[in-house]
Amino acid sequence: MGADRGKRGRGRPVRATAYVGIGAVLLAGCASMPDSGDMRDVESTPRQDAQVRVFALPPAEDAEPREIVQGFLEALTSDDLNYATARKYLTGDALKNWKPGESTTVLAEAPTPYTQVTGERPQTDEYRYELSGKKVALVDGQHAYTPVGGEYRRTVHLTRVKDTQQWRIDQLPPGVVLGRSDFERNYKSINKYYFTSAAQSGEPGTVADPVYVRSQVDPVTQVVRDLLKGPTSWLNPVARTSFPSGTALRKGTGPLTPDDQNRLVVPLNKKADRVSESRCEEMAAQLLFTLQDYMPTGVDEVELQGSTGAQLCVLGEGQADIIASHGFGKSAEYEYFIDGEHKLVRLPERNTVTTPTAVPGALGEGEKQLRSAAVSRGEDRAAGVSLDGSELYVSPLTADGALGDPALSSAGATAKDRLTTPSWDGRGDLWVADRDPRNPRLLVLADGMGEPLEVRTPGLNGRIEAVRVAADGVRVALILEDEGERALYIGRIERDADADGTTVSIVELRSVTPDLEDVTAMSWAGDSQLVVVGRESGGVQQMRYVRVDGSPAPGAGPSALTGVEEIAASEDESQPLVAHSADGIVRLSPGAQWQTVVKEGTAPVYPG
Template sequence: MPDSGGLSGVESTPHQEAQVRVFAVPPRENASPGEIVQGFLEALTSDDPRYETARQYLTDGARRRWDPDASTTVLSDGPNADSQRHVGDQGTGDAYTYTLTGSKLAVVDEQHAYTPDSGGYSGTVRLTLDRTTRQWRIDSLPPGVVMGKSDFQRNYVSVDKYYYASNVPAGPGGQLNTVADPVYVRSKVDPVTSMVSSLLKGPTRWLDPVATSSFPTGTALAKGVASLSPDDQNKLTVPLNAKADRVGQTQCSRMAAQLLFTLQDLTPTGVSEIELQRSNGRRLCALNENRAELIAAHGTARHPDYGYFLDGKQRLVRLASGSTSTEPDPVPGALGEETRRLSTAAVSRDETSAAGVSADGRFLYVGSLVAGASIGEPVLSSQGPTPQDRLITPSWDGAGDLWVADRDPQHPRLVVLRQGAGEPLQVHTPGLDGRVNAVRVAADGARIALIVEKGGRTSLQIGRVDRRSGADGRIDISIQGLHSVTPQLEEVTAVSWAGDSRLVMVGRESDGVQQLRYVQVDGSTPAGNAPASLTGVKQIAASEDDRLPLVAYSEDGIVRLSAGAQWQKVLKDGTAPVYPG
């Protein structure tokens, strides 16, 4: 650098985030069978859009048979390849068979849905010597793609597709309830087009019974459309086939909203407007972010006014969202009075009502958050012999219904109170195996998170909420498709929804220490850092709006964690933190 002379201005360009792309290497001349297998496995981890280089390692027959989109098997490490040489079939010459082995972590199916898996993996790769070229090529191989965890994390990204809850009534103002359906797509191989195509095909099999799409059945991209990308105004134009030609403006706006919610965070600058086109290229409708929020609510659109917890007098108190204050105020109404001692509480999503469990866990009360509002008789009671065998923290869904579990050993049950009142409806739980320690219903009302205890172990399980109207007008509610999303953990003690498809939980592995971590509803670990460590966590609360801080009850009392900060003490004598929901 010069150390003398005058100053002069220079032009600069904005910093562009560099993306490293990995290119596959084709097979070299006269490569050995081991080199062919290794080169093929490395080519699977490249950013080659259609795996054209990987196909060069295959015989003509294997190229026709192999479907890389059938599945992606994720191993803890890259696959190990052990070879065995033998004489080919009918004496056609030497051949090699390689056995691929490893420890499975997950499988991504043809719908791009992620499912945790475990146990050993074994696949067979067979090579033959091409008679014409005298080159070794792979003649048979396992279906789909196999790779290690680190390559999977580099190659794939989790994105939420958005549909509408099919059996949950619309919210205030007619807003629909969106349901997030997370899938994994290749992050550097035209993810926008991949996500649009995936959305048009409909919800994944697990979510399909409780979600619906506004796109007519059979809707796809118009013929000849190979790639989609937003213009310099962040507007994305999506040409559709003839199946969508006759939809009305209301339905079209709902279709566009699904696309906008799905794609708005996928590109570096985001997508702020969607235009849908008919098969003849004429405009069908257009929708921007502001109008989309009027159609349906999701994510950061759900911004609570307050965070809530119990103070040292066991009354319900609150702090304004985003406030740095550490001086909470009692909530208006009876639940904020000293005469009503509570053990846990939950606040409705519109923040007009709250539910509280008595200090001994025996009674559930519901009251209005209005100054001077009284509280009546309990809406539910438990006959459990001890407080640990009675009512747990309740949870409100997006439709205004109140959920709570009774852990009475003689009469365990999960019930729903419509609008927080009336006769409790018992929820059928055909797939439940164990005792429910915690209930958290998603804002969409279509999914539920349960902490289930069995045999000294606790797991976090996700299920679908199925609602059906009976002949007598009663609503029949059941939890279907329950499955664990924390198979590697021995203990899960607290959980809260922390996004449309993300939860924050407190747990530990066998012989491990307690830790806070995020987990997706499909069981995968979301990108980004886990919450800062905190000792002695008993309860955790998060908002679907990730701009609001995490709040926890720990050995230091009520503490909170804002983005980019450290845990801050709010109140020493406080318990049971909750956000609305």
């Protein structure tokens, strides 16, 4: 996850397009367990280079029960297709019913086995071990990641097989369990791409749906299969796929690999045989967007084939962007912030100029002093919050743009109890929270100028301190304060229209920074990634990238910066981070260090 498209400046490292390992590492499943003495912790497999393949060894002849447990756990960390070697440690119902794809439980360290119950007879034919550890996350059957906490305690039961007199596991926990370091080596996050439903976002656009796949086990085929299955449960209510229900790869399809021209042929079953040309191109666009996220320079063209092998359609990279708006679209022309005179100013994004100029129109003329602002994604309008936080103004960014009356007012007793920094979504609606303790509300103004509509927020606990809507218009990031702690949540935006009007709701909020007790600033930084400023319990302030599913982005976060109060990132990761810190307005370009832009300034923003 940092699983966002190419042109990478801030996010994850660009993935290699070669999928054949340069070597292999064998996991000695039985070598580390002695016949006597204390049970030892299962060592987590050291992190390997991305090209190294890791394989497990089958059970040794006459292996002791503890060696079988150790070998099985190590086999779970291998790159073995369909866990064929791990299955050799199983017998009976465990062998018949075990489904490794059902779930993956991620622990802080590799699971620790110890004897819970042994046989009561001297020559027992059964053993039972309890696996334990601290839970970090769960990857479900849809390959969606969810942070979890608490203790992990599950039982593994072994029996002596009558015919061979060999020890094997006949009862075991569901799915796969492994330590965090093995998970990070074995699995990679990707964005599947679907279309936002028209009712939710207006014009067709794409929305990222992050999942984890095993990175060394036929990854391209895994990615395609996951995409064909449709959106994950959390995203499904606001997303759609153009693949007909039941569409899958044609039976007998082998591993999918782009050819030397970066062209990928995808054979589908009969469910796709009767699709129209336009729908087929939408299907191909979804595949291109998804595969280019996983391997940015690896697929330039997709050919879809039907159940008989006949060509359904062909779509190239240039054509895919015509099908629907995708990703960050065009790069921002400017970075914006509030200067020392409380006016909205801007800097050319691709220019070394560090002298800001006032935006055209009333918000740049100082007619009303501002403390924060938001610029529409088309950079033709801006919304500004007055210096005391009580009023919201919306004005065109043109020379003759007038200020007009406030679009919204707050009756909060203090500045901290009034309006938050506003945010524009991808359909041109304007969002802002009123923090008045007597009447806390999340509001949306249709097209930035409609009557403020109160957003329903079932399940929301605490007060909204910050709101940022994603470019797709169907996901929102909120900083919520509850009992003195501030945490970052992602919610799904649902819109329902009937004869009485439109209802907008934020549903299924989920925490994406469970280890941070104080989140002070955040910004979208890609299709499924945010940059966050906060601190852990008893820790110091830090800045990091996190994905919308709560998983950490790979690699190091932004370099350290003192006293960060606000942060702004573009969905285009090639554009620099901008922050308000103890040094004023500062900027961090890819591959560079933080540089001061101006000493006096606050509230940096990109369009959105």
